[in-house]
Amino acid sequence: MTALVLIEAENGRIRQGSRSAIAAASRFGDVDALLLGKAGTEAASKLPGIRKVLHVPALDHALAEPAAALLASLAESYSHILSAASSTGKNILPRLAGLLDAQPISDVVAIKDDATFVRPIYAGNALATVQSSDSIKIMTVRSSSFDPVEEEGGSAPIDVLDAPADDGKSGFVKLEQSQSDRPELEVARVVISGGKGLKDASNFHTLLEPVADKLGAAIGASRAAVDSGFAPNEMQVGQTGKVVAPELYIATGLSGAIQHLAGMKDSRVIVAINIDPEAPIFKVADYGMIGDLFELLPALEKAL
């Protein structure tokens, strides 16, 4: 059996989620990697455990329509087609499944055998074990559940492929990237996140950033904080945002709604700082502090 993994590059490196997907795919047999766009060729060929890299430089923005069409044309040679459960993977792979009349399997957290997988449902409140009868299994995998392969060590050959003909139905207009010098949320070893209790956007900077700086942490936010305009959307952790599982997750000023817990409850150690002793976040926290975060966060920064 042979698996194909759709991989993504960022700043000349292969994203951690893609390297986790490669690790997951290696359970099925040989692994080929598919890279769309001009960037990341060198990094892709260095990935260990890859048979070859299929490279389509012309598909620079990974639009779903040509990308799914291309994958469909390659699909017959593969038993499994995977990607990270990233926004790119979630956009493209179900479209591929639609083209092949297969049922995609989203957010796989464990692989039991070639056809049996575990995935969370109901915002992570239940784990479903599912068995696929499709001849080609199409799935996105949750990065935090599979240890990524290393970035270097291999030297896979590169096959350059042409893009399918453009039908003009979809076009890229622009990408507005959010600027951040901090580690990416999904790969950070430590995450500190804020909720509505932070009260405004400036407190995200003045209270969370100094602590994050000391810990080398990424900064996250609850949906309530995002909706209130305290933090940009891509910082949202939860069922509808990012799913993280860092070594240490520090939740400040957020109650711990079901939808937030879905995005962080697999963190190794959880710390909660909240003024409300009844807040549900304390039910999942390994260490809790009850008190005013406006006093506790500066004190924490000093103590670190």
Place this chain on the structure above:
Amino acid sequence: MKVLVPVKRVVDYNIKPRVAADGSGVETQGVKMSMNPFDEIALEEALRLREKGQADEVVAVTIGAQVAQDVLRTAMAMGADRAILIQTDAEVEPRAVSSLLKAVVEKEQPGLVSMGKQAIDDDMNATGQMLAARLGWPQGTFASKVEIADGRVEVAREVDGGTETVSLSLPAVITADLRLNEPRYASLPNIMKARKKPLETIEAGSLGVDLTPHLEIVSVAEPPERKAGVIVETVEELVEKLKTEAKVI
């Protein structure tokens, strides 16, 4: 232009789901059900397009048992002009749902399908993409802004590193993200009026779609519980415990 809005009846988002004792699924008997929150957003966007004069009819559609009519009444109370129930007692996965929706699209010929990015029960995030594929239409997933002009729709999409904007020819499928809009509440007079709006029922079996699941649920289990934590009194104690006990800093 007509806008078709698929909606799903799911366990209300405020309810903590319980896994059935026999591991067959999640308890839904006697549990409060509601319209999937993302579908409310997709419907709101369709209603706004109608209010701007860019759409002339909004049609809500759902797939499920007779009881699923309630979410269609809610959709009409919010402002949908009429509704369609594709009736089946079978559990349908996104693959079958997208096939059934394709049949409805071919009958209704909408210029746009506006739907939620994922249902909060199966958390699949697949039906919109699959429908677009089956129709050969372009897709604008995870939409946070939708603008229609000159036969195309420009969609700002929430992606991992920020916001990406794409331009799609119509007809197209868009899937709504949380930030697209704030859905309206149905007023009491509108709830009354919705009772009189037309609701058509179509037997799923009459659409010639194979509903057999390709993904069989073997079992459903509770996730492992985290063990109870401790409350610390001072930040010094917290830092000490993180260093020596948890060894994470």
